[in-house]
Ligand SMILES: Nc1ncnc2c1ncn2[C@@H]1O[C@H](COP(=O)(O)OP(=O)(O)OP(=O)(O)O)[C@@H](O)[C@H]1O
């Protein structure tokens with residue numbers, strides 16, 4: 311304990327703040343992951359099935375989805391935060407705070423996840439899809455019983471990647487008023503020159519990231535039967 | 538092998554447009570397959586075989602033509618009706634196309650989900666695995682199986698819906714000869730026991746030779762020759778067909794060796810290098826004996842081969858005949874009268890007969 315006090319003189323006095331900030335980060339991450347996960351998954355599947363040669367090939371829908379994803383992904387997150395503040399105010403009633411941060415976080419991460427899903431599902435062998443078609447499977451069956459099942463290991467890996475980048479985004483959102491560990495690191499640690507607070511925030515984020523990575527890898531390996 | 542048509546393709550055209558390029562993969566092809574047939578479709582890579590058979594279950598929509606399967610016009614079906622129709626047309630592929638994330642039992646049971654109760658599905662899967670001889674692999678994953686075993690799983694999956702037709706698109710092309718034989722034997726057995734109609738696509742005439750009763754040869758999107766197996770093998774009309782047959786009977790290799798040695802054979806005026814081909818029960822020995830007894834013509838056998846196609850023997854002999862020139866002519870005539878095809882081989886002409 312004394313060691314902790316020696317190297318983290320300010321941080322040890324802020325146990326409550328850290329607990330709250332960690333909770334906020336996890337809250338933002340979890341809610342965003344669920345909402346962006348559903349949206350990103352839907353768009354990713356939409357891209358795969360409507361792409362040229364897909365099971366529900368549709369040039370118009372594919373192009374619209376593709377453009378939306380590209381557009382959202384090319385806006386830097388910091389700018390996105392500012393730009394959509396009015397929209398956020400409409401949806402959650404305020405543009406600051408943890409819940410308000412979820413709106414830009416969703417918009418920032420859903421397109422990224424959609425691309426990840428699209429890439430993961432693109433790995434599913436075209437021949438396997440064809441085999442499913444040849445035994446009489448329709449589009450719904452192929453999506454749920456072939457694409458999502460065959461692509462599961464890759465989907466888990468993509469989800470891990472997205473979650474980690476999402477935590478990165480929560481830190482950024484936090485820094486401009488969203489709360490969480492990012493807020494603590496910047497507005498307390500950095501602004502007051504209490505470097506140990508910044509470092510502690512970083513360490514907690516690293517632990518969260520490693521935990522996600524570890525669980526993700528285990529899960530992916532569990533469902534992967536390709537080798 | 539009744540004469541009831543189960544698949545009728547009429548004037549099928551399939552044209553692909555790709556970045557300004559037009560590929561006519563299938564041109565004006567008509568094909569009728571009868572119930573109980575094992576119909577072979579042979580051709581080199583790019584001939585249009587896959588494209589043609591994918592038209593049968595509308596995995597490929599033809600640019601023109603009509604497709605009738607089991608009395609149903611496949612091209613007019615709604616997507617729901619098409620799905621039902623597809624359950625009666627099983628398909629197996631060169632690369633097996635199994636789902637890596639599912640166990641063998643789950644792969645085989647995949648087509649049955651929602652069609653049978655859990656219990657019935659389990660029973661059916663067990664029965665299918667037994668049929669292809671893989672009962673003990675039920676809980677394994679495809680990655681743990683050999684190529685031949687994977688193809689057996691694919692066959693079991695293709696049979697899950699009790700199809701009446703099985704389309705095999707190069708299903709043995711990735712397998713070694715022994716495994717190929719066992720898969721072909723399995724198809725033959727299914728044909729006999731279940732009355733399954735098989736369309737077998739391949740680039741190897743050996744496979745056709747083993748199990749098919751009919752064969753069509755494709756080149757550049759067209760069927761250039763077709764007929765029942767024995768007549769195609771005994772009297773091929775097109776050079777390409779001959780080529781496929783020669784490769785299958787390995788007569789090409791024999792001829793190559795013989796021609797290479799032709800110089801050392803030192804054929805004189807009174808000697809002829811000939812190929813004798815016969816269909817049916819006549820055997821080599823009496824013919825050779827007869828030629829000697831009647832005409833004093835000595836036949837030195839350089840190569841001999843008998844194929845049994847559909848229970849009909851098909852013989853091939855390459856011999857050097859020696860005798861008086863006029864006797865040779867008489868011997869030649871005798872062979873022709875006996876219904877034996879006799880061809881003069883010219884060693885200097887590298888083009889194989
Ligand atoms: N989806 C497609 N788009 C464009 N061209 C195609 C397509 N499918 C096939 N082709 C072309 O059609 C021709 C016939 O192809 P197909 O696959 O039917 O040949 P194949 O006889 O099955 O050959 P292989 O023995 O190599 O499988 C080829 O020239 C091929 O490039």
Ligand SMILES: [Mg+2]
Pocket residue numbers: 586587588706707
């Ligand atoms: Mg092919």
